[in-house]
Amino acid sequence: MNRENEILVAGEALIDFLPEEPGPIAAVEGFDRRPGGAPANVAVALARLGDAPLFWTRVGDDPFGRYLHETLAAYGLPERFLELDPDAKTSLAFVTHDETGDREFSFYRDGTADTRLEPGRIDDAVLADLEWIHAGGVALSGGRSREATLDLLDRAADRDCTVSFDPNERPELWPDADTYRTVVREALSNVDVLKATAGELSRLGFEGESAEAIARDAMAVGPEVVFVTRGDAGAIAVAADETSWDGIARHPGYDPDVVDTTGAGDAFVAGAIAALREGRDLAATLSFANAVGAAATTAAGAMAALPDRETVDSIREGSIAEE
Template sequence: MGQLFAIGEVLIDFIPLQKGSPLKDVQAFERAAGGAPANVAASVAKLGGNASMLTKLGKDAFGDYLIEQLAHTGVRTDLIRRTDEANTGLAFVSLREDGERDFSFYRSPSADLLLSEDEIDPGIFGTNDILHFGSVDLVESPMKQAHLKAIHAVKSQGGLISFDPNVRLPLWHSPEECRRTIQDFIPVAHLIKISEDELEFITGITSKKEAIASLFQGDVLAVVYTRGKEGAELYLSADEKYKGRGFNVKVQDTTGAGDAFVGGFLYKLLETGAAQDNIIEVLRVHHDEILEFANASGAWTTAGKGAIPALPSQADVHKLIEMQSNKGMMTNV
C-alpha cells in the first residue's frame, strides 16, 4: 500500500462554543487541529493508511500541539520542519445554526508559508504514493515553490497528484489572484476535487457540464464534484459520470467534511494500488465502493466538532454505511 503525502498548511482552528453568532460576538472558543491538507492526512491515517505531512510549523506551543495531534492520529510528523522566523497559523471560525462557517485567518506570514523547495527531498516518494494539496498555500511564497518541486518529484515516480482548490478568499489579495492561481495548478494534477459552490467561481462557466469539461486539461484524469449531503459525482470525462449517494446525519459542524471526503477517497485509491497508469481502470471498477466510502467519511465528520477530532475510523465509516442502508433515514452518530 502506498503512502499519502499532504503538503500545505497545518494550523489551529478556534471553534466557537456557541452557534449562530457572528465572529465579532463569539465569547469563547475551543481549539482544534486543522488545515485542509493536514485534515486529509489525518483522515487517511485514522482510516488505517500511511500518511505524512510536508509543512513547517513555528517553534511555539501551537506548533507543539499540532505535532502531538497529528502523531496521535497516526500521521508521520518526522518530515515537518520547525522555524523561529514565523508563528504557527491560526484560524478563528464562527458557526451558523446550520453548521456552515465563516473564517478569520492570522498569518502574515505563518510558518507553513516558509517551507522552501530545498527542504523537499524527491527521494521520499514512490510509485504508488499520492501527493495531495490545496490552494491556501499557493500564494506567492517559498511554499508555492515547494509544491512545484514535490509535484514534479511524485510525477516522475509514477505517483498520483490530487488537488482540492478549497477556496478561501480572505487569504488572497483578490478573487482574481485566487482564481488564476488555481487555474494554473489544475493541469498539473491527475485528480481534481471541486465543490458545487466553487465550480463556477474557478472556471468562470455557468453551465455545470461545460465547467466540468473545462477541468479536463493537462494531466487531469478524473474530477470529483461534491454536493454535500446530496453526495458526489465522479467524472472520467465530460460524458463518463458515476454518482455516489449522500448520507443524512444530524450536522454539528461542517469544518473538515470536504477533507474527510477526500481522505476517504484517497484511502481507497491507496488500498486499490492506484497509480498514474491504472487510475482510470481502478475508478471504473471500484467507483461505487470508493464514492460510498468517501461520502460516509465526510458525513460522519459533520456530526462532530472541528476537523481532525471528528474524523472517523474505518469502523465508523462502515457503521454509518450499514446504519443508513438499514434505516434509510437521518442518522444520529
C-alpha cells in the first residue's frame, strides 16, 4: 500500500551550525553546516520510515535556502510546497553543546523566509486528500507564519484530519511568556496528538503532581493523546478514554551512544505518527517512537542519523534480547 503524501508537515527549515567542540558559543572556534528545523526533521524522518509526507516550508532564494531545497528533495520530499522566497533570507541557528550532548540555540531569524508562510497556501482541495497534519511552535512565534499555521490547523480540524503538534519551546523567539502561552494554547484547541516535555506543558499553564496529571490537564483544551518525553528516562503516553488510543503507557527508552541530541524529539514525533497511523497501541507506539528518537542521537546533526525501519527494529530487538 502506498501511504506517501497522506501527511503534511508544516513549518521551518533552517541551517543548524553545529560546534566542533562543546562549550559556550564564544569559546567555539568552528561550526559545521547541517540542515535542520524541527518540522524539516520530522518530515525527513517520516520519509526515512517510508511515510514520505508533503512538506510546506519557505526558505530564502539564497545559497543556504537552495542547499536546503536540494537536501530535502534528495531525502524524497516532494517539491510541491518547498518554497523559495526571493525577498528574504534563510534562518540560521547556532547550536552549542555541553559535555552530555544537550544543546542550546542562538537564532538568526528576524524577518526570514520561514516567518513568511502565506495563509491559504494549503487550500481545501489539498486538505481533502490528507489524513494527517503536523506543525510546531516555532512557526507560531511571529510573522505571517503564525496566522498561516493557525489557519491551517483550524481548517484541518474542520475536515477531520488528525492534527499533531510539538510546541518546541524556544523562549528567545517569543516576545514574552504570556504571548507564547496564549498562542500555543489557541493552536492546541485544534490538536489531536500533542508531544511535549513536562516542563513545556507546565510553562503552557497546565498543572498536576505528575507527568500523567499534567498531560491530562492539557487534554482538557483539545488533544486526545499526549506524549510526554523525558529524555534518557523514556516517555509516557496518555490518551482520552473515548478515543481508539485509550489508556496510558510508559516506556523507559533506550541507551544509545549519544553524539548529538539535536532532532531526537523530532525523530520521536515521526515515529509516533508512523506508529499511530499503522494502528499500533500506545505501548507499541512508545517503543517504536523511542527507538527512532534514540537512533537520531548517534551522529552529529538532526538528520544525519535518522533511521530506516530496519534500524528501528534492530534497536527494539536488541533491547528485548538484553532483557
